[in-house]
Amino acid sequence: MDHNQKILDIEKILKDNGYKLTGSRKLMIKIFVDSKIHMRPDDVYQLLRNDRISLPTVYRNIEIFKETGVIKELPIQNERYYELEIYSGKKMHIHFQCQSCGIIKEYSDLELIKMMIAERDFIETNHGDRIDDVTIVMSGTCKICLK
Amino acid sequence: MDHNQKILDIEKILKDNGYKLTGSRKLMIKIFVDSKIHMRPDDVYQLLRNDRISLPTVYRNIEIFKETGVIKELPIQNERYYELEIYSGKKMHIHFQCQSCGIIKEYSDLELIKMMIAERDFIETNHGDRIDDVTIVMSGTCKICLK
DNA sequence: TTTTTTGCAAAGACTTTGCATTGGA
DNA sequence: TCCAATGCAAAGTCTTTGCAAAAAA
Secondary structure (H helix, E strand, C coil): CCHHHHHHHHHHHHHHCCCCCCHHHHHHHHHHHHCCCCECHHHHHHHHHHHCCCHHHHHHHHHHHHHCCCEEEEEECCEEEEEECCCCCCCCEEEEEECCCCCEEEECCHHHHHHHHHHHHHHHHHHCCEEEEEEEEEEEECHHHHC | CCHHHHHHHHHHHHHHCCCCCCHHHHHHHHHHHHCCCCECHHHHHHHHHHHCCCHHHHHHHHHHHHHCCCEEEEEECCEEEEEECCCCCCCCEEEEEECCCCCEEEECCHHHHHHHHHHHHHHHHHHCCEEEEEEEEEEEECHHHHC
């Protein structure tokens, strides 16, 4: 999907939810759309320092983005990471953090997604709970650090 | 496995790692062995209030238990939960938190464990990373709240 | 204009640390 | 005895909140 279209779509989501399209929000939307990595609140803040956006504003907008489903929160090792959720489609995410170099990456093989869906369906069928969200975090040593 | 044997085994682990078997540690071991629920540091502290164990001591011992593999840390919704790790055997855990009532439970069907192992093996084979730990947290609405 | 949003400063919540005292081996 | 562990108080982090000023609609 087109980069600018994503931004327009997200802006629409915010407006539809009654939020104003402020300068800080536009900048933050761009950051999340462009970023390929998982970011903590302070990471976002650092990227906005030159724009004189305050840390409380970063926190407040992250909360709004989360609430409207634009981004997803991912707690890893006692830290809060955020990633774009919209446009991840039906895809479910499996994250991996290397304990040696700290890198966080995501596996997105169709095969794995199928296994996750099977797990979710198994639980819904056999336990009766409704599953809205599945977060898998694996940790170990990455390929590069193993060498 | 026998309850007292678990306690003795954990005490041995601590001693083998050069830690002294203090009153607060014995009490905390018992709490983790007896507890069926996931606990936050303050939950443990509350159970120890009458024994005049301080909060810093709870934090320091949790750190030691974690480091020696006695307990496992599980970050859910920006909070740190702990559960006994030793004796969970080869079992892998899938946790579920109900967004309505807040209950945290664990699924331990053999079927699910098999699926998780398949996922882990798939990743190790196809991506080359070594996976030491798999944490799955699902959220949604539990059976009871759905009614 | 009217209501939301923002920055700043301050407060809060949770966690860690310094240090003198206590306690386990 | 000797070093580790503890309690207390204080300091650190990260996150949230109150409020007046600024900006969006």
